[in-house]
Amino acid sequence: MCKNECLLGYLEVLRQTLENFGIPISLYPDKYSVFFPPKKVEDQLTVGEQLDGQDKRVTQFGRIIEELGIEMFPASSPQAKGRIERLWGTLQSRLLTEFRINNISNMENANKFLTEYIKKYNSQFAVKPTRKKILFLKVPKYINLDELLCVKIDRTIDNSGVFSLSNSKFQVLDKSIPPKSHIEILMSIKIGMVKRN
Numbered sequence: 169m170c171k172n173e174c175l176l177g178y179l180e181v182l183r184q185t186l187e188n189f190g191i192p193i194s195l196y197p198d199k200y201s202v203f204f205p206p207k208k209v210e211d212q213l214t215v216g217e218q219l220d221g222q223d224k225r226v227t228q229f230g231r232i233i234e235e236l237g238i239e240m241f242p243a244s245s246p247q248a249k250g251r252i253e254r255l256w257g258t259l260q261s262r263l264l265t266e267f268r269i270n271n272i273s274n275m276e277n278a279n280k281f282l283t284e285y286i287k288k289y290n291s292q293f294a295v296k297p298t299r300k301k302i303l304f305l306k307v308p309k310y311i312n313l314d315e316l317l318c319v320k321i322d323r324t325i326d327n328s329g330v331f332s333l334s335n336s337k338f339q340v341l342d343k344s345i346p347p348k349s350h351i352e353i354l355m356s357i358k359i360g361m362v363k364r365n
Contacts, residue, residue, distance in 0.1 A: 169278050175202050176357055178229055179317045186236075186313060190304030194239040196249065202229050204242055228319050235316060318356035325349050 170177035185192065197203045205225040212225065226234065233240045243249045266285065272278050307313070323331040327347045329340050345351065354362045 169275050169282065171275070173200070173202075175228060175319065178202055179232075179356065182229075182232070183313055183317050186307050190302075190306050191236050192238055193303050193305075194241070195233065196241065196243055198246070198249070199242045199244075202227060203240065204230065231320070232316060236311075314356065314359050315354060318354045318359060321353045321355070323351055323353055325351060 170180070195203075205227055230240065246253045263285075266281070267273075267278060270281060272281055321333065323333065325331050325340055325345060325347055329345075329347060330337050331340065331351065331353075332338070333353065340351070
């Protein structure tokens with residue numbers, strides 16, 4: 169669980185999926201802006217993006233999915249994903265009761281509780297698949313999940329060794345990086361903020 173529906177929450181769900189099962193062949197999410205850019209900006213590529221060979225706009229989540237080779241296509245309506253929508257409705261009403269019964273009042277304790285609750289729920293309601301073929305690919309050892317599952321932002325250092333991000337300024341103390349250098353900022357809950365040349 170996290171405070172709200174956001175990129176960082178979805179990255180954590182993706183991390184758990186990759187660590188527990190592997191790389192799925194495809195994803196079928198809704199049209200939420202974490203997964204797909206809004207229609208009005210979907211086709212507006214910058215010159216830099218065009219020079220990099222991009223033919224369409226992608227979100228940070230979409231970039232990660234492409235790097236993993238996962239096909240992702242949007243569901244057109246909640247009815248297209250009826251089974252999972254019904255499950256969310258059931259869990260949203262049931263979990264409030266479970267949290268009250270177990271005196272859970274914060275997100276940290278809720279996440280600990282969910283680890284065991286998932287096992288309990290699955291033992292009661294899971295249906296064994298008729299085909300046991302595993303459709304997840306093993307995550308290659310060369311993939312560093314901490315570097316993959318993060319927001320990546322390109323910046324240029326100015327003459328005084330500073331770059332700006334979200335209306336804040338940051339000074340690069342590494343003297344081996346000259347002014348006007350292009351850097352890539354990696355941000356995530358797991359690693360904080362890191363820069364790469």
